Amino acid sequence: MKTLTFTALAIFAFALTSCSRYQLNVLSSTNTSKNEQTGNFEFQNDSVRISYSFYGNNAPVSINVYNKLEQPLYIDWQRSALIVGDKAISFVPESVNINGSVDATTSTYRNFIPGVNNTSFTTGNINAVAGLPKTTTFLPPHSQSNNTTLNLTNGFLPIPDSALKDQKILDKYTQTLTKVKNANFEKANSPLLFKTYLTFYTIKDNQAKPFAYQHEFFVSRSLTSLTDLQQLDGFDHTRGDYFISSKATGYSKVMTGAVVVGAVGAAAALNSSTNTTTE
Incomplete structure (x- = not known):
């Protein structure tokens, strides 16, 4: 019993x-095209192909660059930034991450003199690696590289209740209609509007020839539900044009x-x- x-x-x-309560945010772009299969946002010309994905916890900004030139291409992350509102955030981390381990051994020596405590000695060593920020990426001809150092959010976006409307979407796991709160936005009233500014350069006659691209994105749709939104039709597979956040409900914490x-x-x-x- x-x-x-x-x-x-x-x-x-x-x-x-x-x-838990879930929030799913769908992104749109004003000056890149969307790959309908992957959801990634893409831009390309004769020099480069740039692809953006924001899928993951807190919307990591993942940037893939392919060099289409017959000469090396350099990405200058020190002079590149994520721009949220009027705030520029460098793609180069300000802190240095250190990963390592400590091996230690403690030896205790017994003291048989009354009133005198035993003595302990600890010896050890630290093995650690410091991850230095990458300020420049070198791309040989017809090669690619991926960079992910920043996150767009840290939790739920503030969506006004007046913008949310009831909607039902098919749950592909239970084959039932699930109630969600849905809101659609234009660029002008989006809860999140941001840009990327990427600086590149090539070298000719020992001189750097810089050029830059700026791309703009905004949240165009937001859904909230008590059901994991990745179970719903249309969001049941990984795509680069949306990200999901979750948090425990107040009722769950109290109970x-x-x-x-x-x-x-x-x-x-x-x-x-x-x-x-x-x-």
């Missing part, structure tokens, strides 16, 4: 903690605490029941 009670509580607690308290109470009751004897 005790095992069944705790199992039931654990299942109930898991069900509550898994309650999780209630379940923990209930579990403690149940444990105390079961323990009391187990220890009671009948004379």
